[in-house]
Each structure stands twice: as C-alpha cells, then as structure tokens.
Amino acid sequence: MGKHHIPLLSLIVVSMIYGDTFENRNSHNIINTKKAWDMGITGAGITIGIVDSPVNDKHPFLDKKILNQKIYKNYQTQEYKPNFICNNQVPCDSHGSHVVGIAIGKNLKNPNNSANIDFLGVAHDAKAYVAAGIGNDKTQPEPIELSIFFNKQEVKIINNSWGSNIYPFINTELSQNNLIYAGNGKNDRNPTSLINTISSYWRGYSCDTCNTTLEKELISLARDHKVLITFAAGNEGIVSPSMQSVLPRYDESLKSWITVGAFDSELAKKLDSGKLDFTNKDALTSFSNLFYGAESWSILAPGKNISSANASDESSIEKSGTSMAAPFVSGAAALVAQKFPDLNGRQIADVLLSTANKNVQLPNMIVKQHTSKKYSVIYINNDASQKGLVYKNKEDVIKDVQDAGYKEEAGNIKTSDGLLKVPSNNKGDTQDAVYVLGKESIIGQGVLDIEKAMGGLARLDANRLTRDDIYTLNSNSILTKWSFTTGSKFTNTEHALYTLTVSDNNEMLFSNNIDERLWENNLHYSVNGVTTLLAGSPNTPSNPMTHFTGVGLLKDGLGTLVLSGQNTYTGLTYIKQGTLALMSEADFKNRNYTKPDISQQALNAAQQESNTPRQSNTIKQIAATNQNIATNLSKAPDDNTNQLITANTTKPLLSGSVYIAKEANLIGSGEIKNNLQNQGTLQVGNLAPVNPHGIQNKEGTNNDLIVGGTYTQDTDATLTLVFGEKDNAKLKAQHYVIKGGKLTFTPQKNAYFQGDGKRTIKIDLAGMPQNLFSSIQTKNTNSLNFDLINGIIIPRFADNAYTTANTSLAFTSTMKSIQPKSSLIPHYQQAFGQLDSLDMSLSAYTKAVDEIQGGGHLLASSEILNTQKRMLNEFSILPMNNALTPITSITTGLTTALN
Incomplete structure (x- = not known):
C-alpha cells in the first residue's frame, strides 16, 4: 500500500474565553444532569479513559482524580515533556485538563468567585486513566497501546476529543484551508482501504518502529471488548464528521461508538414541555460538524463557552468546541454505568442514543463556513425525496440565506465564483455547496438527556444490531445463533434480538417506554442499496436485517430485569435465564416498603x-x-x-410475543398483546403490596396479566397466581393451551389473613381450564396454611x-x-x-x-x-x-x- 498523507491529529477546540463561574448551569439544565445527581448517581465507583494531551493532575478540579497517566513518546522514542504554562509564545498542553474536568471534575467551590458557586463535572465522583497520546511538539507521537493500557483497567468508556481533517463520507479533506477531494482510500466507495489506512498509516510515515495507531487500538477495544468510544465530530463546519467519528459506517461491528456534536446552551431554549427550541440560527454552533453519514450513532451536547479546569493555574477557563461536547457524553456514560453496572459499552451507547431528546425544533436552513469564505448551505427537510448535495439556482439560494438571517454569508456567497455545485473529483479548491438534509443529519439521535438515560433503554434499533444478533428458535424451542455460512433461507423461526444480561443477585429497572426501529439502508454503507458488510452465504438475502418486521429482546443472566414501560417493540421477548419482571415503576420502587415507625x-x-x-x-x-x-x-x-416513593403506577405493556425458557421466570402484571409460551415459571401478580399501607388491593385487578393471544403451558412449567385477602391475580388470555405442569397459589407479601378458618378467598381463574394441570397446590407461610377446597382458599393457623x-x-x-x-x-x-x-x-x-x-x-x-x-x-x-x-x-x- 502506498503512503497516504494524513494530517497530524488535531485537538478539537476552537476558542477560549476566561470565565468567572464554574457551574455551566444552562448546559446542565438542558441535558438534565441534576436529575441524576438528585438520584445519588454521580459516577461513584466508575473509571473512564481519556485519550488527549497531558493532564495537569495537580489542578484542584482534578486532584486525586487521575489514577494513572501514560504520556506518549515521539518518533525518536523521547518522552514528551508537558507544558501547562500557557502564553502567546509557547504552545501549552491545556486541552486535556479542560476535557477531563468537564467529564469528571470535582465538586468544589471556586475560591476566587464572589458568588462561591459550585463546579461539578458531569460524573464528579468518577475517576480516570489518561493516555496522553497527543502533544504540541509538532512531531508524530509513537502510539500508545491503548488496548493494553485501558483493557487492563477494565475501562468501559474512553473519551476522544481529537481527530483528523478527513471526511470520507463526502470524499474530501481539509488541507491549508482548502477543502479538497481526498482520493482513493479515503472515500465512501472503498471501506476496506479506509479501515486499512487508518489502522496503519503511521508506519513508514513518521515512525518506522510503530506497529499500531490510536485508531487501530480503539477499534480493537470497541469491537472485541465492547468499550464505549466517544469521539468529537470536529470543528470545521463540515456537513459530515471527521474520519475517526464516521468509522462505524465502514465497520458494522463498531456499535459501541458515539460521535458528538456541539450546540450553544445559551441560545438553545428548553420549553416547559421538554421540547428544545434550536431555531436561533446560532444555537447549532457554526463550527460543529454535522452528522451526514453518521446519523445512527451521533448525539448533540453542550460545546460553547464551557467552563472547566485551566491547566495553567488553579482557576477555570471557558473553551468552545466539540472537544468540550464529547466529555459531557462520556461523563453521562459514567452515570449510566453506575446506574446499570451490568451494561457494557455498547449497551451504554444504546441507552444514551435511544434516550436522546429528539423533540427539537430546528430552523429551515443553516449555513456553515468550512474554509476561508467557502460555505455549505443546508436546507433542513425531512420529507425531501432527494437528500445530499443538490443543484440550486444561485440567486434563489442567496435570497433564502438572507431570509434566514445570514446577511454577511449571503454577501460572501454572492461574490464567489459560479453557481453552487457539487465539489469536483479533481484536487483543488471546491466551490460553495448546497445540501438538503434530514433532521437526523443535523442532530443525530437527538440532544443528550441524562434524566431519561436513568430510565434505561428506550428503543430496540435494528440499525444498531449485527448479524451476531440474529437467532433461530428451533422446533425443540431452543434458541441458537443463526449461521451465516450454513444457514438456509429465512423462515419464520429467525429473530433479531437485542441481548440484556443481568448478573446473579442484581436487579435492573428500565422504566422508559421501549419502541423499535427497523432497518434503513440509507444509514449504512451500501453499494446499489445492498449492505454488503452484512451479507451472508449465497443462499441468504444479501442483507438479512431487511427480513425482520420487528426487533425483540433476549433476557440473559441469573439476575432480574424489570420492564415498567409501555413497550411497543413487536419482536419476540425471549427469557433465557433469570427473571423478567413486569411491574409498574411504583410497584418496583416500593416493593420493600415498610410503613416507617x-x-x-x-x-x-x-x-x-x-x-x-x-x-x-x-x-x-x-x-x-x-x-x-x-x-x-x-x-x-x-x-x-x-x-x-412516588412513581408511575401504569401497568407495563409488551407488544410482541413472550417465551419463557426452562430456566427462566416471568413475574408481574400488565399486558402482553401477543402470545405467551411458558416452559419455565410464570407468576401472575406482584408479591409486593400495591398500596402504601402494606395491605393488598381488595379487588386484585391491578395484579392481573392480560394476554392478547394464546397462553401455552408446557408439561414441566409452573403457573403461580398471587392471592390477597379478597381475590387472586388472574391470567386472562384469549385462548389457553395447557399441556400439564403445576398451578400454584401463593399469598401476597405482608397481606393480613385471619387464621381462624372462618374467612375464605374465592379463586377466579378467568375461564382458564384447571383440570389440565398436572397438580394444583398452595404455598404456606410460617404462621398460616392455605387449604384449597373446591376453588376456595381457607387460611388456617399452622x-x-x-x-x-x-x-x-x-x-x-x-x-x-x-x-x-x-x-x-x-x-x-x-x-x-x-x-x-x-x-x-x-x-x-x-x-x-x-x-x-x-x-x-x-x-x-x-x-x-x-x-x-x-x-x-x-x-x-x-x-x-x-x-x-x-x-x-x-x-x-x-x-x-x-x-
């Protein structure tokens, strides 16, 4: 492979303004950080990774926060000596300290501020390992072996506020203020060449002895260990992110990757409804690259005038850039990791992306300046039949730009050469360009919303699955991975399933409503509409994900996953191990409630x-x-x-079918709209009391489970119905297929049953045939036996x-x-x-x-x-x-x- 000229890695920051506060109040308000802090989620016990310039770990914001810092060597194998004293004559290493402070900076007060205002990093109780792989000595650094450095520490999250000025999706690179055609190896038509280039270009260029690159190391951590990699999108005002940020388009295995753009929290408005008003033309910062080509793994965060650690002294400083936006997301990821310790980096990414605030009002047009007096004019139109670069009459564009409030830009465009058009495929300065883009190309999956992220996953997205997420449910009801080499054509036994594993003795509550998104070809690398990177054997569809009309959930691990939302995903819910609980958020949070005193x-x-x-x-x-x-x-x-605890009392919903494997349990109440098959244990009704006084709901209606299709119970399965003082929970299905197994009645926790044998509970099976069960029994307590006679339960003292x-x-x-x-x-x-x-x-x-x-x-x-x-x-x-x-x-x- 020939040598490619790739610019030195640049730290992505565009400006700094010395500030007089440490709090970033508007930024935290828009992304709802305080809601997590109020829950006690502050990043305690979590360690993140930082790849950046050297960090001044003596700064008060960062004191005792950096567990280890590895500083790079240059191509002459000399260790770089950081310079934290900034002045106009000597470049300094201020970037890394500022970035780390945003993500995990200490909660302290500014001694130099008369208002004595707090500074808090997003995850201010978290700590960090720093790989200082970038410096200011203008030499190409010898790459640090990140896969060893970070994986040894079991780091789940790595922040990267740096990148190269190459934009593969639009086939261009920025060189000496000129946006030029990049040529083969850096364009959207050759992903293999791109991945090989970015994984090896230091060899033979700046460091003959280097055998890796930072990108290659990060790809390995993401692909092999599911470490979350956050990357700043870049500050060049380009419609597409930099090369490092767009890599998942060329490698479908990189699902634990997030690209972060910046907005101005002073100009964005948060309405009472939760909607975000970004109609001010500068709310979407002029410098931040957009997400064209990286829509499904991108997110917006605050990045304008952000206050954090000043590496030169003990003060704070304001800086702007997507470098500042990325650590907001990395800090949020640390909060999610604390709230849900069983999630890996890929799953943390899915939580942040699926819970991002999509309710954002945008202007009809934005204008980006990407080089000296060269502009991209972007019409935002979700319904446009053609998106991307378009031809438009220059005079019409100038009028639209003026009407949108870009007076200076309109004047500059007016004096530029020729019509606005597609960049040529020859090296040289490109002309101004016009794009029509959809909303997701502007905001990605939305604006970071930490409060909603505390409720767990909110979407099952086929576009974020891989072929390893396709399963077959065979005739023996055993779930196996679908084979891409020997598999036959698709039938109705294949399922696209998102896996959630909860370890033994752990509980994980997802209170968000979980919807689904089906495969969309335009979000993936493709040739003539075929996503070749997912292709299987010759006798399978070229893109297997297009087969599925719904996305499902695979519950694994011996712990308990609680779903309390209105879950409208239509794929199969398969409970392989442990317990899946359907409980309202209030029932779950108050399940151990004991009236105080x-x-x-x-x-x-x-x-x-x-x-x-x-x-x-x-x-x-x-x-x-x-x-x-x-x-x-x-x-x-x-x-x-x-x-x-006051919480949502709405009973949960599952829209798809549910399958309970032999080693698994489903408990709770609510509604399953499709079929329910039980090979393990089904408990209908919650053992915990449903009102705050510890006395069971008299009618029992809140404890019923409604099945919109058929309930099937296999020969070795168990159905348990919870009963209280007056009634029992009911399994109400449209049809029943009872092949045997047990029917058990169990008393509700803390309910008061008079033990003299004079009070009875009449059992109501809601039309379910009882004569087909192999056995019917009741469960007793230490004090009480519950005799079952002719459909009547009689509590008696043991x-x-x-x-x-x-x-x-x-x-x-x-x-x-x-x-x-x-x-x-x-x-x-x-x-x-x-x-x-x-x-x-x-x-x-x-x-x-x-x-x-x-x-x-x-x-x-x-x-x-x-x-x-x-x-x-x-x-x-x-x-x-x-x-x-x-x-x-x-x-x-x-x-x-x-x-």
Whole structure:
C-alpha cells in the first residue's frame, strides 16, 4: 500500500474565553444532569479513559482524580515533556485538563468567585486513566497501546476529543484551508482501504518502529471488548464528521461508538414541555460538524463557552468546541454505568442514543463556513425525496440565506465564483455547496438527556444490531445463533434480538417506554442499496436485517430485569435465564416498603384506644416490637429512608410475543398483546403490596396479566397466581393451551389473613381450564396454611404458628386468639401481616416471635405497668386460670414489679 498523507491529529477546540463561574448551569439544565445527581448517581465507583494531551493532575478540579497517566513518546522514542504554562509564545498542553474536568471534575467551590458557586463535572465522583497520546511538539507521537493500557483497567468508556481533517463520507479533506477531494482510500466507495489506512498509516510515515495507531487500538477495544468510544465530530463546519467519528459506517461491528456534536446552551431554549427550541440560527454552533453519514450513532451536547479546569493555574477557563461536547457524553456514560453496572459499552451507547431528546425544533436552513469564505448551505427537510448535495439556482439560494438571517454569508456567497455545485473529483479548491438534509443529519439521535438515560433503554434499533444478533428458535424451542455460512433461507423461526444480561443477585429497572426501529439502508454503507458488510452465504438475502418486521429482546443472566414501560417493540421477548419482571415503576420502587415507625404509631393508637372493648394489649406489644420485626422482614427502598416513593403506577405493556425458557421466570402484571409460551415459571401478580399501607388491593385487578393471544403451558412449567385477602391475580388470555405442569397459589407479601378458618378467598381463574394441570397446590407461610377446597382458599393457623423453642403454650394460644379479631385496627393488621408474611425467613420469624414474648423492650414505667394491668382485664377471651401465664411470659423481668 502506498503512503497516504494524513494530517497530524488535531485537538478539537476552537476558542477560549476566561470565565468567572464554574457551574455551566444552562448546559446542565438542558441535558438534565441534576436529575441524576438528585438520584445519588454521580459516577461513584466508575473509571473512564481519556485519550488527549497531558493532564495537569495537580489542578484542584482534578486532584486525586487521575489514577494513572501514560504520556506518549515521539518518533525518536523521547518522552514528551508537558507544558501547562500557557502564553502567546509557547504552545501549552491545556486541552486535556479542560476535557477531563468537564467529564469528571470535582465538586468544589471556586475560591476566587464572589458568588462561591459550585463546579461539578458531569460524573464528579468518577475517576480516570489518561493516555496522553497527543502533544504540541509538532512531531508524530509513537502510539500508545491503548488496548493494553485501558483493557487492563477494565475501562468501559474512553473519551476522544481529537481527530483528523478527513471526511470520507463526502470524499474530501481539509488541507491549508482548502477543502479538497481526498482520493482513493479515503472515500465512501472503498471501506476496506479506509479501515486499512487508518489502522496503519503511521508506519513508514513518521515512525518506522510503530506497529499500531490510536485508531487501530480503539477499534480493537470497541469491537472485541465492547468499550464505549466517544469521539468529537470536529470543528470545521463540515456537513459530515471527521474520519475517526464516521468509522462505524465502514465497520458494522463498531456499535459501541458515539460521535458528538456541539450546540450553544445559551441560545438553545428548553420549553416547559421538554421540547428544545434550536431555531436561533446560532444555537447549532457554526463550527460543529454535522452528522451526514453518521446519523445512527451521533448525539448533540453542550460545546460553547464551557467552563472547566485551566491547566495553567488553579482557576477555570471557558473553551468552545466539540472537544468540550464529547466529555459531557462520556461523563453521562459514567452515570449510566453506575446506574446499570451490568451494561457494557455498547449497551451504554444504546441507552444514551435511544434516550436522546429528539423533540427539537430546528430552523429551515443553516449555513456553515468550512474554509476561508467557502460555505455549505443546508436546507433542513425531512420529507425531501432527494437528500445530499443538490443543484440550486444561485440567486434563489442567496435570497433564502438572507431570509434566514445570514446577511454577511449571503454577501460572501454572492461574490464567489459560479453557481453552487457539487465539489469536483479533481484536487483543488471546491466551490460553495448546497445540501438538503434530514433532521437526523443535523442532530443525530437527538440532544443528550441524562434524566431519561436513568430510565434505561428506550428503543430496540435494528440499525444498531449485527448479524451476531440474529437467532433461530428451533422446533425443540431452543434458541441458537443463526449461521451465516450454513444457514438456509429465512423462515419464520429467525429473530433479531437485542441481548440484556443481568448478573446473579442484581436487579435492573428500565422504566422508559421501549419502541423499535427497523432497518434503513440509507444509514449504512451500501453499494446499489445492498449492505454488503452484512451479507451472508449465497443462499441468504444479501442483507438479512431487511427480513425482520420487528426487533425483540433476549433476557440473559441469573439476575432480574424489570420492564415498567409501555413497550411497543413487536419482536419476540425471549427469557433465557433469570427473571423478567413486569411491574409498574411504583410497584418496583416500593416493593420493600415498610410503613416507617409502625411500632410507635401502633403504640400511640393503642394508648388512644385503651378503652376499646376487648382490644387486646398483647397486640400493642407486638406493634411496639414491630420495628425490630420490620428490620428482619424488609429493607426500605433505594436509599433506606423507608419513605414511599412516588412513581408511575401504569401497568407495563409488551407488544410482541413472550417465551419463557426452562430456566427462566416471568413475574408481574400488565399486558402482553401477543402470545405467551411458558416452559419455565410464570407468576401472575406482584408479591409486593400495591398500596402504601402494606395491605393488598381488595379487588386484585391491578395484579392481573392480560394476554392478547394464546397462553401455552408446557408439561414441566409452573403457573403461580398471587392471592390477597379478597381475590387472586388472574391470567386472562384469549385462548389457553395447557399441556400439564403445576398451578400454584401463593399469598401476597405482608397481606393480613385471619387464621381462624372462618374467612375464605374465592379463586377466579378467568375461564382458564384447571383440570389440565398436572397438580394444583398452595404455598404456606410460617404462621398460616392455605387449604384449597373446591376453588376456595381457607387460611388456617399452622400447627406451629407463633411457636418456638422458647415460647409457652399460653403465649401461642393468646397470639392465635388475637390475630383473627375482626376489630383489629389497620396498624395491628399490618403488624400481623408482616409477621405472617411469606417473605420472612424461618430464623427471622423465630427471632421476631421470641422478641414479642420476651418483651425486653418494655421499660418498668408507671405507664407500662398500667398498660399491663389493663391487659389482665382485657383477656376475657381466655380461661381465668390461663390469664396470668401469658402476661408473665410476655413481660419477662417485670413480674416482681407487678406483685
């Protein structure tokens, strides 16, 4: 291969203005950073990678934030000596420090600012490894082996605010202020040559001993390890990003790659509806390259007048460029990595891209200046039949440019040579050009939205899948990778599936509505409309992704994935391992809710109602010890504040069919619009209470699962229906195919069931045939057995209810007498509901019962003694000769005081 002249890598920054604040308030407001901080998501425990110029790790914003920094050697193998003192005579290394500060800078106050305003990097509790591979000594650096340096640290995210002035998608490069035709090897018609060039051009050019390039290393990390690579789009005002940013168009395996453009947060407006108004012609910064040719992996972030670390001293400085926009995205990626630790870099990219704010109002035209007095005029028209370079009458274009507010630009275009036209295929200065582009060529997938990213994935996009994401569901219901070398033509057994793996003991809540996007040829490298990079064997379609009319989800791993949104993707949901839960966001976040200070509230209520006839004070003691019981039973949601969380209560929806494999579980309620096949375990209804008082919904309607097609249960599968005090959750399908298996009824967590056998729950199967199951059974708790007789569940005390090695028969008898009382107020019902709960382990149950009997929490005060005296009179339900025994047992250590 011949030598190619490729310009030295340039750090992508265009200006700097010394600022007097550290906060970037408008920028964080538009991308909703604070919403994540308010959730406690600050990047704690996350480490990102930075490829940039050397970083001044002594700066207060960066102190103790840089875990390791590897500084490059030049082609003479001499280590570069950073210069952080900036002046007009000597180039300095200020770029890297500024970039790192935006992404992970410390949360501190500016000592030189009278307002004492905070500075916060996006992920201000994260840390970084820095590969300082770019400097200012004008020599080509010896590339750092990034795949070793970063992969050894298990870094998931690498920021790159640099690039080359080559634009393969439009076949041009920028050289000495001239935008010229690039020639073979750097154009959209030869991806193999492009990839080979960018992976090897340092050899034989600047460094004869080098055996790699930064790009080659990053490609390896993205392709082989799914590390997220963020790249600045470039600052030349070109309609397409630089070569490094557009690489995924030429290699479909590079799905963990994001290109970042810049907008001006001072000129963009955020409306109350959440819509973003970018109609100001300068809101889309004049310098930022657009996303033509890189639409499906690009995103916008703040990049104008961004305040961050000044490497020269301890102050801040404002700079502008897509270099500043990229670390906003890398910092956001760190927040996503903290929120969802099981996601890899590719999946983090998908979360950020699918949740980007697409509700952006744009002007009808923008004008970019890409070289000295040379312009690209871009008409924004999503519905145009022809997009790209177009021919237009020069006078009409000038009028449109003037009408759009570009007065100076219109005058310059008027005096340029000839008509606006397509650049020639000969080297030399190009003329002004006119484009018609769709919205995504301007904003990519949208504007970074960190708040929405905290809700997880929002789209299954076929354009971001690879051929490794195509599966076959064979006749034995086993899912296997579809073979591109031996596979036959497509049938109805193939599925395009996006994989989410949740590790054992982990839970991952995706609360966003998840939609889908089908394959679009124009978003991919193609020859005559055929995406050859995805082609398979000769007997398969040239582009297999065009076969699919829906995109699906593959749940893997032993942990739990919770979907709480209205999910309109139509492909198959295949649960291979672990658990998929359909729960509203409120149900999930409050599933461990325990009413705070139940013990004190119940005791207060007991004291206020001390004259209530036959109200046993033993339950007052149960309530008074309930704080200890609650500790054994459950933990508070999220932040251990034991506060009920307000969240969306809408029941989730799945639009496609669902398949539960043998080792998998589906639990919850909501709606599945298509078919549901069960080879594993299906639990209908949520065990967690559905209201804030820990008492089950009386009608049970919120716990039903509706299946719009056929429910099929295989011979070894299990169907579990949750029941509460009055009703049971129901599986309502249009059709049922029951081949056998188990039908099990299980009580709702913390629900109060009276154990005297006098109250019953009538089972409603909603038309499902019960005689086809191999067995039907109920699940008991430590205190209660649930007998199932002729479609009726009867709660009865277990023989060993409220019995341990330390309890007396009289204590057990007293507890059983009090528990079913119809006059118990809700506080007492809740106390028994927790004690009798299925959720309590035997050891915790034993400890709780012993604590109730032991009464060690009671103090020998006159108030307590009076309470105990009243208890003597209120035990009229017991034989007289047993009255003193439970009181003495319950109040161990206080018998002498009573005498």
